[in-house]
Amino acid sequence: MMKNKTIIAAAAMALMSTTAAFAGDVRIMWYSDGVEGEVLKDLISRFEKDNPDIHVTIDEVAYSVIKEQLPVQLAAGNGPDIARVTNLKSLSQYWLDLTPYLKDVDFWKKNYGDQLDWMRPDGSDIIPGFMTQITLTGGFANKTLFDQAGVALPGPDATWEDWAKATQKVAESQQIPYAFAIDRSGHRITGPMISYGANYIGADGMPAPLDDKGKKFISDLVGWTKDGIAERDVWVSAAGTTYRAAADDFINSQVAFYYAGSWQIPNFMTKIGTDFDWVATGSPCGPAACTGMPGGAGLVAMKATKNPEDVAKVMDYLASTPVAKEFAERTLFLPSNKEVIAGGLDFKTDNQFAKEALNTFVKASSTTAPEALKLPGWKWSDAYYGALVSRVSQVMAGEMSLDEAYGRIDQDIADKVKEAK
Amino acid sequence: MASGLTMAVVERIMGIIDIPLRRWQKATGQTGMASFFLLPNMAVFGVFVLIPFVINFIYSMTGGAQIFLDERRYVGMQQYREIFSCGNYLDPNSCVQDGFWTAVQNTALFVVLQVILLIVLSLVTALILNREIIGRSFWRAVFFFPVLLSPVVTGLIWRWILQRQGLLNFILYEWFGAEPFNWLTDRTTAFMATIGVTIWAHMGFYTLILLAGLQAIPKDLYEAAQMDGTSRSRVFWRITLPLLMPNLIVVLVLALIRAVQVFDEAFVLTGGGPGTSTMYIVQYIYEMGFASELRNPGLAAAASILMGAVLVVLTLMQMAASRRNEKKGER
Numbered sequence: 001m002m003k004n005k006t007i008i009a010a011a012a013m014a015l016m017s018t019t020a021a022f023a024g025d026v027r028i029m030w031y032s033d034g035v036e037g038e039v040l041k042d043l044i045s046r047f048e049k050d051n052p053d054i055h056v057t058i059d060e061v062a063y064s065v066i067k068e069q070l071p072v073q074l075a076a077g078n079g080p081d082i083a084r085v086t087n088l089k090s091l092s093q094y095w096l097d098l099t100p101y102l103k104d105v106d107f108w109k110k111n112y113g114d115q116l117d118w119m120r121p122d123g124s125d126i127i128p129g130f131m132t133q134i135t136l137t138g139g140f141a142n143k144t145l146f147d148q149a150g151v152a153l154p155g156p157d158a159t160w161e162d163w164a165k166a167t168q169k170v171a172e173s174q175q176i177p178y179a180f181a182i183d184r185s186g187h188r189i190t191g192p193m194i195s196y197g198a199n200y201i202g203a204d205g206m207p208a209p210l211d212d213k214g215k216k217f218i219s220d221l222v223g224w225t226k227d228g229i230a231e232r233d234v235w236v237s238a239a240g241t242t243y244r245a246a247a248d249d250f251i252n253s254q255v256a257f258y259y260a261g262s263w264q265i266p267n268f269m270t271k272i273g274t275d276f277d278w279v280a281t282g283s284p285c286g287p288a289a290c291t292g293m294p295g296g297a298g299l300v301a302m303k304a305t306k307n308p309e310d311v312a313k314v315m316d317y318l319a320s321t322p323v324a325k326e327f328a329e330r331t332l333f334l335p336s337n338k339e340v341i342a343g344g345l346d347f348k349t350d351n352q353f354a355k356e357a358l359n360t361f362v363k364a365s366s367t368t369a370p371e372a373l374k375l376p377g378w379k380w381s382d383a384y385y386g387a388l389v390s391r392v393s394q395v396m397a398g399e400m401s402l403d404e405a406y407g408r409i410d411q412d413i414a415d416k417v418k419e420a421k
Numbered sequence: 422m423a424s425g426l427t428m429a430v431v432e433r434i435m436g437i438i439d440i441p442l443r444r445w446q447k448a449t450g451q452t453g454m455a456s457f458f459l460l461p462n463m464a465v466f467g468v469f470v471l472i473p474f475v476i477n478f479i480y481s482m483t484g485g486a487q488i489f490l491d492e493r494r495y496v497g498m499q500q501y502r503e504i505f506s507c508g509n510y511l512d513p514n515s516c517v518q519d520g521f522w523t524a525v526q527n528t529a530l531f532v533v534l535q536v537i538l539l540i541v542l543s544l545v546t547a548l549i550l551n552r553e554i555i556g557r558s559f560w561r562a563v564f565f566f567p568v569l570l571s572p573v574v575t576g577l578i579w580r581w582i583l584q585r586q587g588l589l590n591f592i593l594y595e596w597f598g599a600e601p602f603n604w605l606t607d608r609t610t611a612f613m614a615t616i617g618v619t620i621w622a623h624m625g626f627y628t629l630i631l632l633a634g635l636q637a638i639p640k641d642l643y644e645a646a647q648m649d650g651t652s653r654s655r656v657f658w659r660i661t662l663p664l665l666m667p668n669l670i671v672v673l674v675l676a677l678i679r680a681v682q683v684f685d686e687a688f689v690l691t692g693g694g695p696g697t698s699t700m701y702i703v704q705y706i707y708e709m710g711f712a713s714e715l716r717n718p719g720l721a722a723a724a725s726i727l728m729g730a731v732l733v734v735l736t737l738m739q740m741a742a743s744r745r746n747e748k749k750g751e752r
Binding site for chain 1: 484485486487488489514519520584585586601603605606608691692693694695696697698699700704708711712713714715716717
């Protein structure tokens with residue numbers, strides 16, 4: 001009888017361990033662009049030593065899992081206790097308000113307050129988490145290719161057209177497949193579109209129809225792609241809203257200029273090494289501005305967690321100034337913590353390219369257009385980005401004309417708005 | 422010792438359930454007993470097939486981006502009306518849901534070409550592997566090996582081969598000095614690549630079915646034909662093909678069903694591109710329901726119900742064909 005009870009209890013424990021969180025268990029879903037997964041594990045191991053009653057599990061996943069599977073898990077009431085996300089606003093209904101559990105709410109408001117609206121539901125004042133890093137989109141040039149081609153790097157006021165012409169010369173001289181590349185992402189082309197003067201947000205706060213200035217950049221990008229100047233591969237190698245990056249092509253010296261963002265610096269530092277000289281260039285200019293798109297990854301707590309106190313302890317630890325400083329210095333990410341920024345950073349690298357690139361991005365952040373600053377906290381950004389990327393790809397693949405695509409983009413966004421109501 | 426123990430346990434169990442079973446049979450007759458034994462299967466079918474199907478149908482009648490049914494609003498047949506709202510069904514751009522019709526067209530073309538090529542190649546391979554060739558077992562293993570691979574692995578292997586800096590372009594350049602070609606970003610070659618890769622991945626399975634059919638054909642028929650001096654082609658058309666027909670029908674229907682469901686290898690290989698030229702219907706459903714920002718589970722559900730209807734038709738075809746074969750066999 002006793003034996004039977006033991007077996008039943010053991011079976012129940014085994015079953016529960018797969019379905020329920022025990023007190024002290026905190027699960028983090030984490031994706032990495034560079035080395036930040038390793039840094040996080042190191043930081044967390046120290047936290048666990050100091051807090052033996054809390055066990056933190058880090059599930060390292062691909063970015064696509066965060067983008068595609070996490071929303072479904074959250075909607076189904078599952079998911080981790082904490083997640084590192086870039087989709088900050090449109091999933092904000094699932095974020096936990098950490099306010100009642102935090103050690104020092106004022107610390108959070110003072111140091112992370114500027115970006116809290118990016119991740120809150122509209123009109124709310126909750127504290128769901130903090131930005132692990134601030135990013136800014138911008139370009140990277142393969143300086144070795146420019147030097148070998150005898151082409152001068154375009155200056156800080158150079159336009160997209162100037163860059164297209166200069167890189168074309170490099171590509172012809174160095175026999176590389178494409179002059180420049182831009183990631184297959186609506187977020188990535190939004191900086192250039194705003195530089196051309198595009199405006200996404202209507203007077204009522206809802207999505208505005210695609211305007212002539214935005215259309216002009218799209219038409220230029222499609223033209224450069226058709227002419228073989230801009231890399232076709234990343235844009236037409238997927239359908240729908242799937243994200244594709246051209247980082248590997250830049251690392252392999254297949255393009256002279258790559259428009260991505262500050263998060264690529266650690267990746268380039270590790271993978272390019274001393275193979276060639278590379279520089280961050282900031283964002284090329286358009287008629288209206290020379291702006292990149294701000295953004296970043298946020299670490300947010302989930303409303304569905306069963307251990308909010310433990311989750312808050314982990315968040316308090318990771319957001320604390322010394323830990324946030326170490327994280328930024330070791331991962332080479334731009335921090336969002338104001339105390340860290342004010343105290344200065346000693347990025348842990350001897351790589352001169354990476355150090356200069358970080359400085360370039362810090363400098364470029366001062367020219368970010370106000371229109372670009374609004375978008376990370378705008379509910380409909382992702383709907384706009386998704387429509388842009390899927391339709392522009394279709395034009396590049398020859399499936400529809402530019403005019404048809406413009407109409408479809410407006411219709412897609414309208415459908416998303418209708419569906420969300 | 423162990424089998425003796427097992428038998429003892431079985432006998433004990435049978436002893437316990439024997440009396441209730443007999444009483445049940447007496448009360449319900451043979452039909453009732455059949456129903457009783459069908460119950461476990463019906464329960465599994467109900468939980469894993471029927472209930473999800475019903476839930477999916479209810480989803481297709483709702484709108485909104487939410488996952489939970491109680492948070493979604495009832496919209497009736499609106500999703501279906503939107504799907505079928507087309508100026509011209511052959512021109513997806515004239516449809517409200519242009520992505521759905523593009524996916525339908527791509528899938529239809531894929532199904533026709535892939536299934537024809539798959540069956541022909543599987544048949545030819547089976548005929549060759551049925552002969553006394555050197556290393557026959559080795560070749561059989563070679564053709565069956567891709568079936569064992571995960572579809573994602575298959576897609577990745579072929580992506581590495583076909584991409585701009587891939588193995589194929591390297592070989593073409595090294596051996597023939599050919600300029601690199603973007604196999605996966607050209608509409609035609611990317612589409613054909615999805616066909617080729619899925620054939621490569623699944624052909625071994627169908628070859629095996631046909632090989633089994635070929636080996637079941639009595640040898641004496643061939644010997645008699647040989648004695649009569651019948652030509653090889655006549656032997657193939659008059660003996661092999663008719664006797665292989667039951668297996669061919671099974672292969673045809675299974676291949677059709679599988680082709681309509683094409684997703685994993687193609688998705689990893691091309692991501693649905695270039696543009697939407699390899700976006701098949703399952704990927705469209707996945708995009709609508711899971712991948713796109715502000716998902717549309719209602720539309721995804723409606724599209725999957727329509728795809729399910731096509732699969733039901735194909736399954737009925739298989740059942741009808743099997744029945745016809747059985748009757749022929751009886752005659």
